Amino acid sequence: MKYLKAFNTREKVLLSIILLAVGMAVFFYYDLPKGEEDQFVFEEEVEEGVEDKEVPLPAQESEVTIVLVDVKGAVVTPGVYEVSGNGRVKDVIQKAGGFLEEADQAQLNLAGKVIDEMMIYVPIKGETTVAAGSVTAESGLISINTADLIELQELPGIGPAKAEAIIQYREENGPFSASEDLQNISGIGEKTFEKLKDLITVQ
Incomplete structure (x- = not known):
């Protein structure tokens, strides 16, 4: 008990x-x-939000186009050079080591844009020359089928943009069959063609 x-x-x-x-x-x-109870709930929601938030991926850089340009004539190191697709003639000349002392820089448009497979010839002072095939021997007319970017800009009303458009048209559609076909290019209308028709040929 x-x-x-x-x-x-x-x-x-x-x-x-x-x-x-x-x-x-x-x-x-x-x-x-x-208040403390709500604070705990709020902190939990914030932590969940941080975990669920996706980190944005960095934007991919656009690819840079590379073109090949053949430099000849009065430069330090003639040859074929790789340059950016938005490069200028002056950039290619710099890659070739610059002009020789006797180079006639006045015959070049250093601000002209380069294109793939382009040939740049730097003449010496006193030399008057144009790339083979761009001017007919008999008439002296500029051939719109063979002239390069620089030569096309010697024509009235043809700047870098229109010269590029002419070359692009040739590459996409083949040689011009008649001078009048030049009017198929945007920016070259009847008035511009009237200034050009006596200066150009398709031969």
Whole structure:
């Protein structure tokens, strides 16, 4: 009987401790300020948002077009050079080491844009020459089928853009069959052709 009484006393003590712990847990749960509870929820949402956010990939750089240009004549190192597709004649001359002292720079359009397979000839002072095939021997007319970018710009009303358009037309459609076909190119209308018709040939 004495042991049973002591056992009951221990049970009561343990039960009291358990009830006290449960009571404190309930008290602290309901006593938590509403602001702190919302803060915990907000922080969890922010962390989830950071994890879900995708990092944008860097934009790919556009490819640079490379063209081959043949440089001949009065330059330090004649040869074939690779240059950017938006390069100019002056850029190619620099790659060739620059002009020789006797070079006639006045006969070149250094601001002209280069194209693939283009040939640049630098004459010496006192020399008057045009690339073979671009001018007919008998008439002296410029052949719109063989003239290069520089030679085409010698024609009235033909700048770098129109000269490029003429060359591109030849590459895409073949040689011009008649001088009048030049009017098929955008920017070359009847008025411009009237200035050109006595200066050009398709031979």
